[in-house]
Amino acid sequence: MNVRQWAADLMLGVRFAFTGGREGWTRAVLTAVGVGLGVALLLLTTALPNALTVRHDREAARSDITFAIQPMPKANDTLVIADVDEDFRDKQVRGRAMEPEGPRAPLPPGVDEFPAVGEMVVSPALKELLDSDSGALLGERLPYRIVGTISEEGLIGSAELAYYRGAEGLAEHITPGNVERIDRFGDPEPVEEQSDPVLILLILVVFVVLLMPVAVFIAAAVRFGGERRDRRLAALRLVGSDSRMTRRIAAGEAMAGAILGLLFGAGFFMVGRQLAGSAEVYRISVFPSYLNPSPALALLVAVAVPAAAVLVTLFALRGVVIEPLGVVRAGRPARRRLWWRLLLPLAGLAMLYPMIGNGRDNGDFNQYLVTGGVVLLLVGVTALLPWIVESVVARLGSGGVAWQLAVRRLQLSSGTAARMVNGIAVAVAGAIALQMLFAGVDDDYTKSTGQDVSWAQMEAILPSGVPLDRAAEKFRDTKGVKAVFAYSESWLGDRPQDPDNGTTLTVGDCAALREIARLPSCAEGDVFVVHGAEWDGEEDVTKLAAPGRKLYVDPSYEGGPERPAVPWTMPEGVKAAKPRTGLLAGIDRGGFLMTREAMPDAFAPALDGHAYLRLDESVPDVHDLVRNTTAAIDPLADAMTWASTERTDRFDAIRTGLFVGAACVLALIGASLLVSQLEQLRERKKLLSALVAFGTRRRTLSLSVLWQTAIPIVLGLLLASVVGLTLGTVLLKMTGTPVGVDWTGVLAMTGIGAGVVLVVTLCSLPPLLRLMRPEGLRTE
Amino acid sequence: MSIGHTLLGLLESGPRHGYDLKRAFDEKFGHDRPLHYGQVYSTMSRLLKNGLVVVDGIEAGGGPERKRYAITDEGITDVQRWLATPEKPEPYLQSTLYTKVVLALLTHRDAADVLDTQRSEHLRSMRILTDRKRKGDLADQLICDHALFHLEADLRWLELTAARLDKLREAVAR
Amino acid sequence: MTPPAGSLLSADQLRKAYGPTLALDGAEFSIHPGEVVAVMGPSGSGKSTLLHCLAGIVPPDSGTITYNGRELSAMSDAQRSALRRSDFGFVFQFGQLVPELTCVENVALPLRLNGTSRKEAERAALSWMERLEVDDLRKKRPGEVSGGQGQRVAVARSLVTNPRVLFADEPTGALDSLNGERVMELLTDAARSTNAAVVLVTHEARVAAYSDREIVVRDGKSRDMERVV
Known part of the structure; x- marks a missing residue:
């Protein structure tokens, strides 16, 4: 059998696929669209690992906050950088304040020049947001002049919101994980990141689930117009083509649809790639350039799809005898058997079964077993369904004529x-x-x-030194805020350094304190100790509450930065209180409660302010109004949405x-x-x-x-x-x-x-x- | 149809006398037209003269005397020759109907009328034949079918002519 | 024109055009109960259109069709469908048996459409199949029987509702002459025994010979040969 004959037969089939008037075209195009969608999805699958790698690499290349406990000394190649991330609506804005300390200070990737104080460089997406009407609220929080944009290599996605701004006096605030001094960007010791096994599982299942019906569809699509094709094949036999030639012609027809489908698929993929640049899934966006399928895999797709189409056709034609006068199905088709059909889904279950419970404890899923198991289960559907339809339909009894x-x-x-x-x-x-x-x-x-979102919907954390009353007042004046409960909080220990026993200290007015504990009575100047709270050891609290006992507010710990550790002697007449459950991040509050009057002034630098806000969430952008107020109170203050x-x-x-x-x-x-x-x-x-x-x-x-x-x-x-x-x-x-x-x-x-x-x-x-x-x- | 050959053929199964021959002929072939005995008599005389049959004996009984005829070898050969010779197909070239149609056209009468009337007449015959066929035995059916097919052939000619009347009119007028 | 006295189904001045093609151009027709009328004529003369109009399948563009004293063209589509179910029977050349149904189910189908229960319909169907000598095919599907057998099944189906008028459009067109004649015999016998009228469209004289009289359709005009002669 020479190659030319083969090619001629296949080409004849290809020609048949596109002739036959509107109907022929419709069928060819529909097949091609089906195959095309499948191909696009396949190409995306092959491109995705690449995209995730690129994202991961970029993220690593710009990493700055290293959680270094010992800060490095200032030099002419160092930079102080602060994490000033923002939230806007449901989006996160990656923000960094930078203060170069010498001429050789490192520039972050994608940035050409350090922005001066009062200036910032922004990502294109953030620039667009700030320029739009809806971004005006965010603009109030970022009142800096835009002097440039961050280019692609400094971003991990087309839709990422990010900015770098200039700052001064950051060095005083250096704390690990928040404000740090660095001499380079990029993770010095990149670790192979352990991906969340559940996430991997999700991704695997998503792809299998999306690809399977497409595969099934492709298999069905290449069989479109089967009866008409049978007649055509019979006619070909009549004019003298032999059985093998006819089969090749049929295969050629199927191949035509598949190849057109490949073209469609490439087109869909290119369109999808561009669209991907403007889409965000799970807050993850990618640049089109990330989505480059590896050539080997793309080639595999290009070869496998038409080959699969040909194979499916030949498979469908097995047991079919094409005679010159018509197509004869070989004998009466055997009654469908159940056992091997059941075997498929059972085998799928068997592959998945050993991994039950892996997700939380020992992590990894075997990717092959997961994919294999899911595929087998779903293929089991296609195997079982014909049997079920046959058995059920055979038993369906009388009914109307239509039935x-x-x-x-x-x-x-x-x-x-x-x-x-x-x-x-x-x-x-x-x-x-x-x-x-x-x-x-x-x-x-x-x-x-x-968190108990019925009690409060936002929490603002104010750095020590910010007057709480004034802050609370400002929150009350913010549109959409219904109630403010403001507390100063800290930790109490029995020693200034590495205390053995400790508990929380919460300062607020009577109304605010009543929100978090059941008080017998409350007057300014009272101090309470809460017994029976789940969070604090009862023993500790009782021990610490002994009058005359010397305690330290905000003690230091080994290896950590120095804390104020303000001494406090337990006064007489500390009242007992009972905890209220279900408040403040779901943890009932124990420890010591103190009214404003009772707090010595010396405590002020040792206490952080926390304002819990009850909001009218029907007010548009209420969260961002609060964030703006927070930023106005102090640039380093942080607002969290529960x-x-x-x-x-x-x-x-x-x-x-x-x-x-x-x-x-x-x-x-x-x-x-x-x-x-x-x-x-x-x-x-x-x-x-x-x-x-x-x-x-x-x-x-x-x-x-x-x-x-x-x-x-x-x-x-x-x-x-x-x-x-x-x-x-x-x-x-x-x-x-x-x-x-x-x-x-x-x-x-x-x-x-x-x-x-x-x-x-x-x-x-x-x-x-x-x-x-x-x-x-x-x-x- | 050659009566002589038919009668000869009937004699092949054994000698018969004249009336016997007539009855056998009528039974098998004479559905529409029974033979007159005179015809049998004259035919047998001719066959006798030609040496194709011989008189096998004379039956004398209560009635008139009857000759019994038997076939000779020559007679058998003759039957054999007759059966082996194909019938010459009828030429059917002289058709009254054709003449009628052309004449109608020439005289500017409605030729289609002529055809329709003829069809109706043919169909009437065919109906009678069909009816007889339904009631008759196999022999009846075959005889009727033969006639029906001939009539059908005429009718097909009628239809064809009807379809070509316009062309015929042109040809005739030329 | 008033319908001829005693006629069961009659038509007058029928006109019907399919696009630019004039299929019927003033055709007339009438039939009495128990009568078999052949509709003859060359291909494309409008024979089938006449049958479709008479049966109320296609409404004529103009003209009247009277069935049993009722004006067919005044009826709605649903009424005509109901009439076809109850009073008319149909046999076509081919492609009329539902390939998925068994022969007996095919024969029972018109009764089922009329709301008869399945059991009863199939019993009636079987007795008609016996008359048409195809009762041994009851469990077979149309694809498994010969053309002549299939056509007899179709005749059984057309008669199962005891129709007053049987419409047969080239019922033997796909059969050899032996099978064709047998089908015609059975069809006309059965129709006579139930006093049904038969409208028989054919271009074959031998089939038309089973009729009582014929009308000829040419260029959309009909000619009743009995009235002419």
Whole structure:
């Protein structure tokens, strides 16, 4: 067999794929779109590791805060840098204040020149934000002149908000992890970062779940127009091509769709790459340049996809004898057997099972086992579904005429029906599992913060030395703040250095103190000791509360910086109080409570101010108004938003994303369902007209079309739910998260699946009605 | 149809007398037209003269005397030759109907009318034949089919001519 | 024109155009109960269109069709469909059996469309299949039977509702003459025994010979040969 003959046959097939009028084109394009989406996704997968590496490298190259406990001495190549990160709405702004201490001070990556005091260089995204109306609030907090932009190598994503500003007098504030002196950027001892195994698991599952239906779809897509192709192949045999040639021609047809799909896929990928530059997922954005698939993997995709298309076609044609007068399916297809179909999902479960509980304790998941297990479980859907459809449909009994027509049709060709639904079932199963995993993992993170957001929604931390009363006043004047509870807080120890026993000291007015403990009575000048708080050892508190005992406020610890350690002698008449639970970060407050009057002035430098703010969250941008006030009180003051609201937001975003993704995959599959449905209807034009002639109601035929789609889809969705919930449960167990079923999610996913059926049926109705017109009976 | 050959053929199975021959002929072939005995008699005389049959004996009984005929070897050869010789297909070149149609066209009468009327007449015959076929035995069916196919052939010619009347009109007018 | 006395189904001055093609141009028709009328004519003459109009499948552009004293063109599509289900039966050349249903289910289908229960419908179907000598095919699907058998199944189906009028459009067109004749015999016998009228569209004289009379359609105009003669 010479190469030229092969090529000629394949080319003939390619030509057939694109001839055949509008219908031929539609099918070719639809196949190509399906394959193209799959290819784009594949290319993205191959590019992603690269993107994550680039991000990681850039992050490492600009790292500055090293948590060095011993500060390095000032020199002409040192720089004092302070972490001045900001929050704006739900976004984080990476901020650094810099003060070069000599001419050879290191410049951060992506910055050409040090900004002077009162100036800053910003990332393009931040510049855009500040220039926009919505960024004005943030502008109040960053009242510096923009003198330049940070270029790409200084950023880890196109949407990253970042700035460097000039500052002076930073050296006094040097504290590890906050303000540091450095002589270079970049991690001096880069450690191979241990990624969160749960995150890796998520990413793996996301890709498998998104790729599987696409793979199933590609397999189904290359079989589009099978009956018509069969006739064409038979005609080719009639004019003298032998059996092998015919098969090659068929393979050529499939290959044409796949190659066009490759082109589409490359196009989709390029578009997606550009779009990726403006998108942010999980607060992570990337530059298009990050998304360069490694050439070897891209080449693999380019070769594997058309090869797979050819193989699927040849596989589908096995057991088919193409005769000159028609295509003969070899014998009666054997009854589908259950055992090997069950084996697939069971093998998948078996691969996942050993990793149950790994997520929290010993970390790693075996990536191959995870991928293999998930793939096997989902492939199990495609293997089980034909069997289920066949067995169920064979048992479906009497009903109306519409039902009978549909059931009989399904009984004759349950394989075709199942194949069309496979994609939907796999997509839904994957989406359900993924959603359970997201919901479970996210719940987990949200719960662990446990702050009482009903009591306060924000907390402002004011550095020592900031007058608390004035700060509280300013917060009260801020729009959207309903109540302010301000406390000065510190730690008490029984020795100035390395104390054995210690507890908290909280200073506030009576009203504020009542918020955190049950006081018998309160007057200015009172001091209380809280007994029975969970956080403090009861023994410690009782011991420390002995009158005359000498204590130290804000003691120093070995290896840490020197603290003031202001001495305090326990006064007489300390009143006993009871803790109130559920307040202040979920931890009941114990230790000593002190009214303002009772506090010696000397304590002031040893105390940090904390203001807990109750907000009217319906006021727009209330969080940023508070942040602005905080920044106005002191540049080093910090405002934190208490968690749980934002976490849920983030989960919602993922859920929406998942829905959109699943809906797109389902829409694609729906389109292919529609095409095959229409093809089938057109082939039955004569029959339809005859049925109409003897008085069949349109309703009856429409209903039968609906049943014909709905029965396999319902079965598919049921199976998908079972497999999806199983997979979700296993994945949650693997991450060590309590198993909970997100029923709304399951319902929504199956609902989308059901919606696809409805839409497909609705879309096939107009052509159906058109075909049912009596003109179909005309032969002349 | 050659009555002589048919009668000869009937004699091949054994000698028969004249009336016997007539009955056998009528039974098998004479569905529409029974033979007149005179025809049998004259045919047999001719065959006798040509030496294709011989008189096997004379039956004297209560009625008139009857000759019994038997076939000779020559007679058998003759039957054999007749069966082996294909019938010359009818030329059908002289058609009254064609003449009628052309004449109608020449005289500017409605030629389609002529055709329609003829079709109707043909169909009437075909209906009668079909009806007889339904009620009759296999022999009846085959005989009727033969006739039906001929009539059908005429009808197909009628249809074809009807479809080409316009062209024919032009040709005739030239 | 008033319909001829005693006629079950009649049509007058039918006109029907498909786009620029005039399929019927003033056609007439009438049939009595128990009568078999052949509609003849060359291809494209409008025979099938006449049948479709008479059966209420296609509404004519103009003209009247009267069935049993009711004006067909005044009925809605749903009413005409209901009429076709209850009073008419149909046999076509091919492509009329539902390939997924077994033969007996195919025959029972018109009864089922009328709301008869499955059991009852299939019992009636079977008795008609016996009459048409195809009862041994009941469990087979149309793809598994020969053309002649399939056509007999189709005839059984057209008769299962005991229609008053049977419309047959080239019912033997796809069969050899032996099978075709047998189908015609069974069809006309069955129709006569139930006193159904048969409208038989054919271009074959031998099939038309099973009729009582014929009308000829040419260029959209019909000619009733009985009235002419």
